[in-house]
Amino acid sequence: MKSKYQKIKGTFDILPPETEVWQHIESTIHHICQQFSFQEIRTPAIESVDLFKRNIGDGTDVSKEMFVWKDQSGKEISLKPEMTAPVVRAYIESGFFRKYPLCKMYYIDSFFRREKPQKGRQRQFNQFGVEAFGTKNSEQDAEIILIATQILKKLNIDNTNLSINNIGDSDTRIKYESKLRNYFNDHKNSLSELSKARLEKNPMRILDSKEKEDQTIIKNAPMIKDLLSTEEKEHFSSVLTHLKGLGINYNENPYLVRGLDYYNGTTFEITTQSTGSQNALCGGGRYDSLVEKMGGPETPAVGFAAGIERIILEAKQELGKKNIDIYISCNDEKYTSKGLNIIQNLVENEYKIFFDTNKKNIKNQIKDAVKNNAKFMITINQEISVKNLISKKETNVSESEILPFLKNQ
RNA sequence: GUAGCCGUAGCUCAAUUGGUAGAGCCCCGCAUUGUGGUUGCGGUUGUUGUGGGUUCGAGUCCCAUCGGUUACCCCA
Structure with a gap:
């Protein structure tokens, strides 16, 4: 687009x-x-x-x-x-x-x-x-x-x-710059075109010139440390x-x-x-x-x-995957408010959740959960099921049992 | 600021001397799978950066403009 x-x-x-x-x-x-x-x-x-x-x-x-x-x-x-x-x-x-x-x-x-x-x-x-x-x-x-x-x-x-x-200090630098300009002026004819252009404006730039012809002149240039x-x-x-x-x-x-x-x-x-x-x-x-x-x-x-x-x-470092703890499926709107309460409770207990508000079908939700490295998937209908995505075991629990159950895993 | 190169689907890129715009990945759906990281099928997305020009015809050529990039410059 x-x-x-x-x-x-x-x-x-x-x-x-x-x-x-x-x-x-x-x-x-x-x-x-x-x-x-x-x-x-x-x-x-x-x-x-x-x-x-x-x-x-x-x-x-x-x-x-x-x-x-x-x-x-x-x-x-x-x-x-x-x-x-x-x-x-x-x-x-x-x-x-x-x-x-x-x-x-x-x-x-x-x-x-x-x-x-x-x-x-x-x-x-x-x-x-x-x-x-x-x-x-x-x-x-x-x-x-x-x-x-x-x-x-x-x-x-x-x-x-x-x-x-x-x-x-700044006095030293002013002295140095004029000393440098004098030095390069004396060797002006052997300098590269590029460096000739730098001479007035910024003689210090000549010092890290990449042009071959400048190198020998640079070698013998005055150094600031002598001042x-x-x-x-x-x-x-x-x-x-x-x-x-x-x-x-x-x-x-x-x-x-x-x-x-x-x-x-x-x-x-x-x-x-x-x-x-x-x-x-x-x-x-x-x-x-x-x-x-x-x-x-x-x-x-x-x-x-x-x-x-x-x-x-x-710093080329690898980007981490999402690594969510719990994938939440709550596709029946009759149970939306129940689902939201469960999410609130999980987050308050430091779980990282992903709530599929898009309500994909359950099969694709499982795929999605696995792709994002979720450890559990909680499906909320009349029943609440907690599926351990590693052991693939699915267990029905009541709302109040969710936290104790997760802690036990 | 000066000079060169580049600009095609969300991403990576194709498109023979100007002649009907494509592929892979991603995404979505369906099916399949020893029934969740497989495989197959199908689907969405583009006024080819933008605006002019040349031409019967322009992604392809010319000009302008916007953006990126490389060198100079300078700096973190």
Whole structure:
């Protein structure tokens, strides 16, 4: 049948039985985050445009891709394109910096970016993430990464690669970018066409160019770590020591940068080999100056965000069958109210039932029950019969005997 | 945003150089079965994504549009 309406580009329905996969992933996230005593935070779907433009960076792609509109009073509103800025806003607005000097929170939510859709890149997409405020100690960086790896492990996702880097503070990055631009300018003639185009706009992108001719030039490019302060270097090496101690394999990538302006210090990314170009499962790092910039007290912070759609592409798990306990047949309308009472009673006693309100004939109901792995079938007429679908034994019982009978099986 | 590929029944896909739109699965029913996961028979579903155009004739060719997908870009 042709539907009169179509879903909006870049959005998708999550239909049964696939919803079970989502439920499984979400409950794993809740469970692990709570094991680490991170508490869930939920924020509104909409925020004022300024919150994002000013803090994730006016020139970043994310801020250009926001869904923005003016409401009836002329205020500029945006659907949230990411969660860190809203979490920081809520953290400051609610005075959590006083209530929780060390504040650890996590979230699972939908976000919106008006990008060109692709597999693993939708316009409404789902992420979970964690944020820890109040310490700049390296063990906090390590704990954040540990949570990410634990969740992936629990979801049976392997073949992942953790890349890590330290990008210094914003001054360091500005210095680095100009140093890099100078370097590549000196070698401009040997660069690929693609990279020449990147030179002005985003010289750091050249660093992970796939073009063969760029490789040797990249090899000798200046590294950001040569510009780091002693303190930053120490912090970085201590994070790496923690990871080694935890047995978490990583790949030190001196060229890993992040797309949002607020990051500094440690940055990391978990990628997978199997998904094409949308291979970043998880990305994060420190943002030690964001809280202050947004009007709160000086508060260091670190966190990550992970894409649930991309994780689902990796976590191929089998979908369970319905596994109902009891299939209910009540085809004679004279006994409908009796049937409904029995159902109510069964559900209150924690049985999972399926009531065939469509009243198929009994033979097909049995087939249907077996197909859905039901253990019992209860047929309600004047008599009530309970059929054990495994032993195939059928027994007539009175209404009050149903529960004791089932318990005896 | 730029470029390429794709769009046929609920699902997976067929349809020879443009010539009457099909199959399997699923679903529903009937029958069969050592009488509940078998097997057989029958049935429903499509203005071939949409709108134009070329042609005697378009699923097939052209244009536009919508959607998907791949690469670039970027990111989770």
